Amino acid sequence: MQVEIQLDNLGMKFGQIQIFSELNATLKSGGLIGLLGPNGAGKSTLIKILTTLVKPTSGDVRFDGQSIVRKPGRMRQVLGYLPQQVPFYPNLTADEYLAYIANIKGMSHRDVQTQIHALLEKVNLENTGNKQLKDFSGGMQQRIGIAATLLNDPLVIIADEPSTGLDPEERVALRNLLAELARERLVIISTHIVSDIEAIADDLLILNQGHFMYHGSPNELLRRSDGYVWEYPMSERGQVSNDEASLVSLVQGIDGINVRQIAAQVGQSDAHLVVPTLEEAYIGALNGVIPL
Structure with a gap:
C-alpha cells in the first residue's frame, strides 16, 4: 500500500x-x-x-x-x-x-x-x-x-x-x-x-x-557535483590553496595526507578531480560552490 x-x-x-x-x-x-x-x-x-x-x-x-x-x-x-x-x-x-x-x-x-x-x-x-x-x-x-x-x-x-x-x-x-x-x-x-x-x-x-x-535523488546531487572536488598532496608546510569559495578537508592517503577541496577551480598544479562523496556534494551545495 x-x-x-x-x-x-x-x-x-x-x-x-x-x-x-x-x-x-x-x-x-x-x-x-x-x-x-x-x-x-x-x-x-x-x-x-x-x-x-x-x-x-x-x-x-x-x-x-x-x-x-x-x-x-x-x-x-x-x-x-x-x-x-x-x-x-x-x-x-x-x-x-x-x-x-x-x-x-x-x-x-x-x-x-x-x-x-x-x-x-x-x-x-x-x-x-x-x-x-x-x-x-x-x-x-x-x-x-x-x-x-x-x-x-x-x-x-x-x-x-x-x-x-x-x-x-x-x-x-x-x-x-x-x-x-x-x-x-x-x-x-x-x-x-x-x-x-x-x-x-x-x-x-x-x-x-x-x-x-x-x-x-542522491545520485543526481552527486552528478551535479562532478567536476567540483579536487585532491592533491598537502605541502610539507601544511599549507593548502586559498582559492576563493572553496572548502577543504584532509584525508589520509597511502603516501601521506591529501587535501580534498571543493571548488570550481584550484590553483594547485598537482591537483586532480576525484569522485565526490555525498557529504562533499551536500557541503558544496550548502555553501553555494556547487550550483543547484
Whole structure:
C-alpha cells in the first residue's frame, strides 16, 4: 500500500522570525527520505508539523489527500515518531515501558506482548529483564525509543536525529532497520549528519535558509557535483590553496595526507578531480560552490 505526504506552500513563523516559507514537496512510500540541513535550518520544526505536534502558520500538509493540519487524527493513527530526546519513565523496565506506550496507542492486549517481544529482539534488548530504564546507557535508551516507534506497525515513520547516543555498530544496525522498513512504508529521517542516510536514502530534501534548496535523488546531487572536488598532496608546510569559495578537508592517503577541496577551480598544479562523496556534494551545495 503506497502512501503519500504532500507539502503545499508550507510556512512557519515564531513571532517575527520566519523559519521557512512556501515549502512544496511530494513524499512517497517505498524508499527512505532523508531530510538534511544545518543546525537551525528548521528541520525539527518541520518534523513537528509533520507529526501534528504543532500547526503551521501558513499552507497545508496532506496525508493521502486529507489535511493533517485540520484533521490530525488520520496521521496519528498510522504514525511512528522517534523524537531527538526519547521520553521515558526511569523506574520502568523495557517491557513495562513498551506496554505503556502500546496502551497509549490503543493496541489490543492480545497483540501487545507478541509485538513487544519481537521488537525487543529487533533492537537487541530482549535480555534486559528487570533492569530499569534509568540504568540503561544512552544508546540503549535510544533503542527503546526505536522499539516504541515501531509498535503497532506504523505506515509512516519519522525520526528526528535518530543516531543520537548510538555507537558506530548501533548506527549501522539502525540504518539497516530503517532502510528495510522503508520498502513498504513512508520513512523520513531528519539529520545534519550525511552518513546517517548516505547509503540508504532514495530521496533527499535539503532545507536551508527557509526553503528546500534541493529535492531529488542522491545520485543526481552527486552528478551535479562532478567536476567540483579536487585532491592533491598537502605541502610539507601544511599549507593548502586559498582559492576563493572553496572548502577543504584532509584525508589520509597511502603516501601521506591529501587535501580534498571543493571548488570550481584550484590553483594547485598537482591537483586532480576525484569522485565526490555525498557529504562533499551536500557541503558544496550548502555553501553555494556547487550550483543547484
